[in-house]
Amino acid sequence: MSISTADTDRLSATFGDVLKASRRASLLPLGMLAIALLYLVYTWFAFDMGKVFGAADAERSVILSRDSFHYKYQLEHSQRRNDFSITVEGNRETEIAGTEKIPAWVTRQNDETRVDLGDGHVAHFGNGFMDYTAPDGSLYQVRTTDEGVTVNGYRSILVDDRFYRFLPIGADPAAGLLNLEELAELGIIPQGASFATTKFEYAPDFYKRLRVTRSQVLVERYFFGWEFFWFGPKSPLAGMGLGEVWEVATSDQRIDPKLANYEYVFLQFWRNPDWQHNEMFIALLETLLMALLGTFVAAGVGLPLGFLAAANFNPFFASRMALRRLFDFLRGIDQIIWSLIFIRAFGLGPLTGSMAIAFTDTGTLGKLFSEAIENIDNKQVEGVRSTGAGAIQRYRFGVIPQILPVFVSQTLYYLESNIRSATVIGALGAGGIGLKLVQAMQTHKDWENVMYLIIMTLIVVIAMDMGSGWLRRKLTGAEAAKA
Structure with missing residues (x-):
């Protein structure tokens, strides 16, 4: 062809x-x-x-990240009160009292303290002085005088109200001034140290930090882990292993006559002054209840409003349009904005967060439910009508079974999402775990507490995800089997 x-x-x-x-x-x-x-x-x-991006401090991010998995002993000698204290994370509630609990790397004699910081770093300090010995044997003598803080016989002066320059004590400034880099090259101060009239500060590495001011001498040493997570340093159970704690809990000899030993052990953990497990749990419960109340109120209000906004159930165009614009208004304003409005109106508290979630999700769920109702199969409704059923029965047996999967899945999804939203809203003042998280971050030192709060929040979100998934399968699967 x-x-x-x-x-x-x-x-x-x-x-x-x-x-x-x-x-x-x-x-x-x-x-x-x-x-x-x-x-x-x-x-x-x-x-x-x-x-x-240029202003981002990558080094600070690394320090905070490492701090999330480390704890520190803070040794402080107050110049004004001439007293000494050892605390964990600087929290007075965790102050170590009694020489029997002082770490082995700390030696006290009279009013002076010697601290072995490890790797050859040694600090010896008392009222008005600190001698720091580097691994190479270099000695740096820091003193507080009427002229301010001095290091190895050098003092600082402020030039043009902007820069610090340095010279030997008693020397004439006209003879010449040194800058910080020149001091380090001469071995007067360690490389990387900070030196001014008001303070001397040096961190040989992440695990050590020295600071001397007119009011205090401060030495910090970091260790990996979350120390005293189970029991505070003042607790008789501090430092015990799991077996020892079990023996105490099951022993017939009571530690506290008013409590059984297992109650005593639990309360020592629950009321840990540093980690505050009881306060964290209550805050997490507030966040969870905030999300539950807000979501279920939104679902309970959104479902009947969804019927009124659906064209196949409400023949009045004006009322449908008014309801749809109401949905747009409610969901068009973010939960954070609603929470700020309610904080001004009703004050701080979980109720404010619940109302913010309820307002926003009523608009979203109402719109979703109305669209689901408009997309139902009318044959099932007509079949129920043919049996002589009334309006309520038609809704119950003809409409609800069809929209139940959407109602359940969307409600549970927004419940999961609102747990995260409640954390953010709580940070603005509504309470809960979000407020605790902000308070821990503002201290700039308790970043392991921040990580603890984040992990607790993630556990709750994961648990809600798994639980809601199981519940969704049960409800929607049962309904599908009936159909």
Whole structure:
């Protein structure tokens, strides 16, 4: 069979049309991609992202990340009171009292303290002085005098109200001043130390830090782990292993005559002054209840409003439009904005967070439910009607079984999401775990407590995800089996 010239021309024309159509079709996504790239370039310069990334302190991020999995002993000698204290994380509630609990690397004699910081670093200090010995044997003598803090016989002066310069005590400034780098090169101060009239500060590495001011001498030493997580340093159970704690809990000899030993052990853990497990649990419970109350109120209000906003159940156009605009208004304002409004109106507390969640989710769930109702199969409703059922029965047996999977899945999904939202809202003052998290972050030193709170929140979110998934399968699966 031969192909004529006319057939060849028609095939060529058809192929050309297809090629042009494919080119036109590919131009649209390419054009949209180009617009998106141009917008990203615009936002980069409009928000000055280069400056934002330039201002980021990567070293501080590393320090805080490492601090999340370390604890520190803080040894302080007060210059004003001439007294000495050892605390964990600087918390007075965890102050170590009694020489029997002082760490082995700390030696006390009279009013002076010697601290072996490890790796050859040694600090010896008392009222008004600190002698620091480096691993190479270099000695740095820090003193507090009427002229301020001095190091190895050098003092600082402020030049032009901007820069600190250094010279020997009693020397004439006209003879010449040294800067910080020159002091380090001469071995007067350690490399990387901070020196000014008011303080001397040096951190040989992440695990050690020395600080001397006119009011205090401070030495900090870090260790890996979460020390005293189970029992505080003042607890008789501190430092015991699991077997020893079990023996105490099951012993017939009571530690506290008013409590059984297992109650005593639990309360020693529950009321740990540093980790505050009881307060953390109550805060987490507040967050959970905030999310539960807000979500279920939104679902309970959104379902009947969804019926009223559905075109196949409400024939009045004006009322449907009013309800839909109400949904837009409620969900158009973010939960954080609602929480700020309610904080101003009703004050701080979990109720404020619950109302913020309920308002926002009523708009969202009401819209979702109304759309689900409009998309139901009317044959099932008509079948129920044919039995002589009334309006309430038609809703119960003709509509609810069809929208139940959507109702359950969306409600449980928003419950999971609202646990995270309640944490953010709580940070603004509504209470719960969010407020505890902000308070821990503001201290700039208890980052292991911050990590503890984050892990607790993640555990609750994961548990809610698994529990809601199981409940969703049970409810929707049972309904599907009935259908």
